[in-house]
Amino acid sequence: MSLLKPQAVSAPRQWIRRYGMLLVLLAMMLLASLLSDRFLTSNNLMNVTRQVAINAILAAGMTVVILSGGIDLSVGSVLALTGAVGAGMIAAGGNWLVAALAMLGLGTLLGAVNGFFVAYGQLPPFIVTLAMMAFARGATLVYTNGRPITVLNNAFQWFGHGSVGPVPAPVAIMIILYLAFYIFLNRTTLGRLIYAVGGNERAARMSGVRVNFIKVLVYAMSGFTAGFAGIVLTSRLFSAQPTAGTSYELDAIAAVILGGTSLSGGRGSVTGTIIGAFIIGILGNVLNLLNVSSFYQDVAKGVVILVAVLLDRLIHAGGKGSLRKGVAPRAQQA
Template structure:
């Protein structure tokens, strides 16, 4: 029995502006109104409206505007914001978080969710630190740490595709398991004494640019490329749009689904290693609550939890927005609790606007 998931009702446009009495096949008369949100049409068809930011940047445009406004406001409000020191600080804060958000995005694009990224991050980081303290060389330690995350990601994927557990449940279970594993293996103690050379990875700079920022940018760029330029990327959107349709179009739905959870786990593992490197210690409770922040970043960046909508740039933008707000709050000495409220409101506004847009474009027959 194929499992059918019914999501948002699909609005279709019936073409009604047929000239009265005319059975002509005049294509222009039957043209539907173009969708407000779509990439520029290369064929140069007549367009009756102004090109908006949404045309150029797509669904991330709202996030970009918010980001620019926030940066502008903070620049005016605080002398410290636009200093090199603060920016590299900001970059370090956001980078790890952005890496996880991009991994989360892949899962969200398939209409799934990965709640286990925070725990996997903690487990990978602490395990790497333990290995290093035990004298294992740096590179194998890192690979093992990332490998643990990847393996747990694969388990998530198998639970979703083979055991047919809902993604929410499968990864909720993994959230508990991974966190429990790290607490058991470290006895809830911080692992200290990692080699200096390891700490340099996350704290070093290249030509003044923090390594962490470079790594996060590379991860985002690679994911952007995968999502927009590869067959696998297109398959991810297809699975998120309608898994049954995708299967009947020859898309290897299971393979794609397992892969996105694997990548999410891999990036969580990478984040854990980088966090351990940045802090110079393996902290068993690291990453607690990251999963929700990563989901928030994706949503603020324009991803839809129903799948098939969102982009890597958007997820990174969302992560940046949250980072900038936190950073600005610190600079302006705003109570951190108010910041939480602000981010909550931001999520609601972002999704609310998206709903409004969808409804309006559906109503206008676009």
């Protein structure tokens, strides 16, 4: 039966639609290698990837939240708080593994608190996670007294400085997380329900989906990845900084959006997100190599995000005879 076969993706438009952002990334890399001969060295590429890893880890959880139709502004602060608490435990003589697990647990817990208020308090995610962002940042400052906590523990250093074969540990963690998230979103029942909730919450509810549970789950997952990013960053810096992770949530959201995930939920993928994270990372790297001031880097980042998303919109909406054209303008009909 022909219906059983997945839809063929032969048309060039569909190909572009699926791989458009990957093309943007490759074009950027091509341009970068023309502008700077240091770009395509293995040393530099490894360096970029290591830098991308932390944002990519955060963005994995962010993708899940945004797919469900929410947003999580608290990830940067949660990262800082988990880092501080973990560093504190190790500084007090605690076991590194216990500390790491505690960091993951704390992140997950804070995320679940977000989810609880979003789901059962029926508050807008923007407000709830904004409150958590302030709360967790404040708690970090209280806990650290505003001073960094140094971490000197050889085993713990692995997360930021170790490697698996030739692959740096943060990158390995990133790859494993993305594989797990990919399988979770595409193959598991819960993953499917996240798309359903993001696509149409009322329909999901009326189909017996436990929407509140799904919401708690997605924010908990985002908290978990924030905790993981906290481990890697603390390890990399040999210390927990009270201001660590400031505005990281914006980079994570940018990566998700660049990756083609719809801010209104229901459509998107982690494969897109990792491409988005690399676009942001490589942009910063190229500007560094070209000795552009970091002030201008933010300006450039803003422009690139806008242009890339605009391009994506054109790819999705454009073209006569595209069914999708009928979808988008429905709101403005008549």
